[in-house]
Amino acid sequence: xxxxxxLDIFMENPGEYLSGEEISRRLSISRAAVxxxxxxxxxxxxxxxxxxxxxxxxxxxxxxxxxxxxxxxxRTDVLGRQLKVLDVTTSTQEDVRRLAEEGAQEGxxxxxxxxxxxxxxxxxxxxSPPGKGIWMSLxxxxxxxxxxxxxxxxxxxxxxxxxxxxxxxxxxGIKWPNDLLVHGRKICxxxxxxxxxxxRIRYCIAGxxxxxxxxxxxxxxxxxxxxSSLRLESGQLIDxxxxxxxxxxxxxxxxxxxxxxxxxxxxxxxEALSVTINQEVTLNTPQGPVTGYATGIDxxxxxxxxxxxxxxxxxxxxxxxxx
Amino acid sequence: xxxxxxLDIFMENPGEYLSGEEISRRLSISRAAVxxxxxxxxxxxxxxxxxxxxxxxxxxxxxxxxxxxxxxxxRTDVLGRQLKVLDVTTSTQEDVRRLAEEGAQEGxxxxxxxxxxxxxxxxxxxxSPPGKGIWMSLxxxxxxxxxxxxxxxxxxxxxxxxxxxxxxxxxxGIKWPNDLLVHGRKICxxxxxxxxxxxRIRYCIAGxxxxxxxxxxxxxxxxxxxxSSLRLESGQLIDxxxxxxxxxxxxxxxxxxxxxxxxxxxxxxxEALSVTINQEVTLNTPQGPVTGYATGIDxxxxxxxxxxxxxxxxxxxxxxxxx
Numbered sequence: 001x002x003x004x005x006x007l008d009i010f011m012e013n014p015g016e017y018l019s020g021e022e023i024s025r026r027l028s029i030s031r032a033a034v035x036x037x038x039x040x041x042x043x044x045x046x047x048x049x050x051x052x053x054x055x056x057x058x059x060x061x062x063x064x065x066x067x068x069x070x071x072x073x074x075r076t077d078v079l080g081r082q083l084k085v086l087d088v089t090t091s092t093q094e095d096v097r098r099l100a101e102e103g104a105q106e107g108x109x110x111x112x113x114x115x116x117x118x119x120x121x122x123x124x125x126x127x128s129p130p131g132k133g134i135w136m137s138l139x140x141x142x143x144x145x146x147x148x149x150x151x152x153x154x155x156x157x158x159x160x161x162x163x164x165x166x167x168x169x170x171x172x173g174i175k176w177p178n179d180l181l182v183h184g185r186k187i188c189x190x191x192x193x194x195x196x197x198x199x200r201i202r203y204c205i206a207g208x209x210x211x212x213x214x215x216x217x218x219x220x221x222x223x224x225x226x227x228s229s230l231r232l233e234s235g236q237l238i239d240x241x242x243x244x245x246x247x248x249x250x251x252x253x254x255x256x257x258x259x260x261x262x263x264x265x266x267x268x269x270x271e272a273l274s275v276t277i278n279q280e281v282t283l284n285t286p287q288g289p290v291t292g293y294a295t296g297i298d299x300x301x302x303x304x305x306x307x308x309x310x311x312x313x314x315x316x317x318x319x320x321x322x323x
Numbered sequence: 324x325x326x327x328x329x330l331d332i333f334m335e336n337p338g339e340y341l342s343g344e345e346i347s348r349r350l351s352i353s354r355a356a357v358x359x360x361x362x363x364x365x366x367x368x369x370x371x372x373x374x375x376x377x378x379x380x381x382x383x384x385x386x387x388x389x390x391x392x393x394x395x396x397x398r399t400d401v402l403g404r405q406l407k408v409l410d411v412t413t414s415t416q417e418d419v420r421r422l423a424e425e426g427a428q429e430g431x432x433x434x435x436x437x438x439x440x441x442x443x444x445x446x447x448x449x450x451s452p453p454g455k456g457i458w459m460s461l462x463x464x465x466x467x468x469x470x471x472x473x474x475x476x477x478x479x480x481x482x483x484x485x486x487x488x489x490x491x492x493x494x495x496g497i498k499w500p501n502d503l504l505v506h507g508r509k510i511c512x513x514x515x516x517x518x519x520x521x522x523r524i525r526y527c528i529a530g531x532x533x534x535x536x537x538x539x540x541x542x543x544x545x546x547x548x549x550x551s552s553l554r555l556e557s558g559q560l561i562d563x564x565x566x567x568x569x570x571x572x573x574x575x576x577x578x579x580x581x582x583x584x585x586x587x588x589x590x591x592x593x594e595a596l597s598v599t600i601n602q603e604v605t606l607n608t609p610q611g612p613v614t615g616y617a618t619g620i621d622x623x624x625x626x627x628x629x630x631x632x633x634x635x636x637x638x639x640x641x642x643x644x645x646x
Contacts, residue, residue, distance in 0.1 A: 143609060145638035147623070149469055150522045177521060194519045198500060199473045199624070199639045200609075202516075286466060286523075300470070301522070315468040316522045 003027065006037040007046070010058040019055035045131030047215070062131035063213075065111060065240060073245025078107040079138060079255070080248040086112040088130070091119050092137035093193060093207045100139050100195070100203045111136040111244065118209065120189050126209055129218060132229075134210040134240055138251070141203045142259070146196045149204060150301030150315070151263045153178050153192040156206045158269045159254050160188055163246035164210070170233045173275035176294070176303050176319050180210075181275055185228035187211050208247065212238040267297055276303070276319055283317035290314065326350065329360040330369070333381040342378035368454025370538070385454035386536075388434060388563060396568025401430040402461060402578070403571040409435040411453070414442050415460035416516060416530045423462050423518070423526045431462040434567065441532065443512050449532055452541060455552075457533040457563055461574070464526045465582070472517040472524060473624030473638070474586045476501050479513050479529045481592045482577050486569035487511070487533070493556045496598035499617070499626050499642050503533075504598055508551035510534050531570065535561040590620055599626070599642055606640035613637065 003009045009023055023034045038048060038056060045062025067085045074080045082105060089095055089112040096110050115135050118126035128135045142152065157178035164172050164180065164187075172180045172187060180188035191207040214229035230238045258266050271277055282291045283303070292305030292312060302313040326332045332346055346357045361371060361379060368385025390408045397403045405428060412418055412435040419433050437453035451458045465475065480501035487495050487503065487510075495503045495510060503511035514530040537552035553561045581589050594600055605614045606626070615628030615635060625636040 146472055146517065147470060147638060149519060153521050192521050193525075194469065194517070196472060196517045196519070198476050198515050315470060 006034055007041060010056075015057065017049075017051060017054040017057045019053075022055070042217075043129070060237075063240065064131070065113065065244075069241045070111075070244055073241050075245070075249040076107070076252040079252040080107060080109040080244075082108040084108075084110045086110065088112060088114040088116065090117040091115055092135055093119060093191065093205055096137040096139050096205045097193070097195075100205065104139055106139060106141040108139040109136060109248070119207070120191060120209070126189060127220070127223060127227075128209060129214075132211075132213040132218060134208065134212050134244055134247075136208050136244065138206045138208070138248075139203060140206060140255070142201055142255075144201050146194065146199050146201055147300065148263075149192065149194040149196075149201060150177070151258070151266065152194075152204055152206070153190070154270045154297065154301050155254050155258055155266045156190050156192060156208070156251065158266060158273060159250040160190065160208055160210070160247050161273045162269075163243060163250045164188070164230065167243045167246045168230050168234050168236075168238055170230050174270060174273050176274065176276040176297070177301070182228055182233045186226060187228050187230060187233065206251075210243070210247075212240050212243065263299055263301070267299065267301075271296055281305070282320045283314055284320070285314060285317035290317070329357055330364060333379075338380065340372075340374060340377040340380045342376075345378070365540075366452065383560075386563065387454070388436065388567075392564045393434075393567055396564050398568070398572040399430070399575040402575040403430060403432040403567075405431040407431075407433045409433065411435060411437040411439065413440040414438055415458055416442060416514065416528055419460040419462050419528045420516070420518075423528065427462055429462060429464040432459060432571070434459040442530070443514060443532070449512060450543070450546060450550075451532060452537075455534075455536040455541060457531065457535050457567055457570075459531050459567065461529045461531070461571075462526060463529060463578070465524055465578075467524050469517065469519045469522050469524055470623060471586075472515065472519075472527060473500070474581070474589065475517075475527055475529070476513070476515040477593045477620065477624050478577050478581055478589045479515060479531070479574065481589060481596060482573040483511055483513065483531055483533070483570050484596045485592075486566060486573045487553065490566045490569045491553050491557050491559075491561055493553050497593060497596050499597065499599040499620070500624070505551055505556045509549060510551050510553060510556065529574075533566065533570075535563050535566065586622055586624070590622065590624075594619055604628070605643045606637055607643070608637060608640035613640070 006023055009026060020031050020034050024031045047060035049057040049059050065085050067083055092110045092112050099108055112135050114130035115128035118128035118135060120126035154177055157174045161172050161174055161180055164170055170182055172182050175181050178190040179186055188210045193205045195202045211227060211229040213231045219227060254266060276294050277296055279294060281294045282289055292307040295304045295306050298304055298313060302315050305312045305314055329346055332349060343354050343357050347354045370383035372380040372382050388408050390406055415433045415435050422431055435458050438451035438458050441449035441451035441458060443449035477500055480497045484495050484497055484503055487493055493505055495505050498504050501513040502509055511533045516528045518525045534550060534552040536554045542550060599617050600619055602617060604617045605612055615630040618627045618629050621627055621636060625638050628635045628637055
């Protein structure tokens with residue numbers, strides 16, 4: 001069978017270097033068209049070695065998340081037991097919100113290979129290219145007062161941090177309230193959306209974005225010194241299914257602990273994993289920047305700042321490490 | 324012109340009693356069909372006197388809310404300045420939620436003559452028949468931490484209670500957190516929905532349902548000893564447009580005060596209008612019933628219960644007056 005696309009040619013010649021010239025000749029297309037197709041494949045998660053004079057070699061096909069494998073990887077009774085795996089969506093948060101309004105049950109999980117309008121904190125755009133990250137949203141229906149929502153934010157960060165450490169060995173730390181950093185670079189963002197009626201939570205949606213298998217070239221220029229991936233930090237490909245399974249297992253364990261024992265044990269775990277505590281920090285709050293020594297979190301989930309002996313509680317803000 | 328409907332006949336004979344027999348003869352329809360049409364008109368807000376042997380007389384056409392009149396009645400800069408008046412909708416809360424997600428600005432107000440799926444607290448159905456009540460939802464974007472949402476719930480109750488007192492003279496009181504009662508019967512329900520990202524409110528929707536002009540017959544049997552209307556309590560027809568205008572004016576005034584001065588003054592006003600404070604109450608909480616002496620609300624908006632000298636804070640629940 002005559003190859004039709006650049007991908008066909010690479011699939012027929014596993015492990016071999018193929019020059020642009022040869023590919024262009026065999027497909028009867030221009031060199032520029034070859035180069036364009038290879039770039040499209042890269043965007044879709046294929047990886048190529050490129051050596052001058054020898055050409056390109058396909059080294060990595062995109063791995064695709066499999067619902068059955070995922071179900072097996074989750075040691076849970078409730079979380080993730082209603083599962084949707086999508087190729088592409090606008091935002092998994094919006095998907096779960098829609099399901100929640102339709103009455104979806106606690107633990108409903110939506111994972112997408114790619115988000116076109118991924119959303120981060122403060123309405124910022126979240127970079128979520130196809131096939132290499134973990135972009136997912138989980139529905140919780142804790143039946144708690146609204147004042148507990150910030151605690152669930154911190155709980156989610158603890159669970160993801162613990163799962164990352166155990167599956168990948170990467171020593172990520174938590175920046176208040178819920179960013180995960182490695183060597184000062186962000187590898188995971190968490191966004192907890194809460195919908196409440198009066199003082200009672202109707203439901204929460206925990207949005208979790210983990211940069212798993214990105215290479216440096218996957219990031220746009222302006223992000224490269226701010227973010228990193230577990231692959232870059234560990235030097236190995238991450239098994240996304242195992243990691244998602246571990247995140248759900250940790251979350252369910254901590255969520256049960258929280259519902260039974262309250263926030264105390266979670267606060268303790270959070271402080272132990274935090275990179276914000278025991279140092280001078282500056283916070284951009286809605287009321288302007290605030291600087292102080294971060295001493296811990298209180299039982300509501302607020303950050304405790306010591307400002308020359310005076311304790312201030314910070315409920316909302318963006319932390320800059322260093323005074 | 325030959326009359327086509329029962330309504331045509333009544334409109335051509337203002338103030339006159341018409342017997343069912345006469346109407347049936349003039350329209351060439353059965354007596355049962357006449358009776359059916361009159362019932363439909365009653366449901367749509369028309370009111371009839373019925374006297375045996377004389378027949379029916381049309382005494383009240385449904386009044387319809389007018390956007391221009393409403394705009395004139397609101398002494399506001401922001402609240403209600405984006406206004407939608409609908410004949411019928413499923414739920415004004417859902418309408419405003421959709422508008423909020425599309426980026427609608429603070430103060431956007433949706434009012435409907437009728438809701439087909441009106442929603443009350445704890446997912447209960449809210450009885451909202453056409454033309455006689457005030458069913459509306461208001462979008463707020465306070466940019467505050469999530470912990471402030473319960474305060475906004477109480478603030479809304481204070482504003483509506485004050486507006487009702489000033490426009491109708493009816494001495495309504497607030498049952499914690501936000502039901503308005505007259506002589507132990509509910510005349511207004513308030514539902515504050517909050518949508519938050521992490522610890523920050525993205526927006527709130529204040530749903531307000533006021534039983535304005537219902538007569539006793541408008542209520543289903545099972546509601547009659549639990550609810551009442553401002554018309555029943557005041558003995559006069561309520562000008563819904565004036566009342567909506569007053570609610571928006573009060574809300575804007577108190578909302579500004581709250582954003583400038585914090586919750587202190589609002590808590591003070593709430594306690595002064597409350598029917599829950601200074602008595603023995605039982606609360607149905609998510610953790611079961613709790614009985615105690617209600618002494619006030621704290622700065623977070625929680626109800627303070629004194630249980631044999633021990634103070635308990637109640638964040639969520641349904642109050643029954645009396646121990």
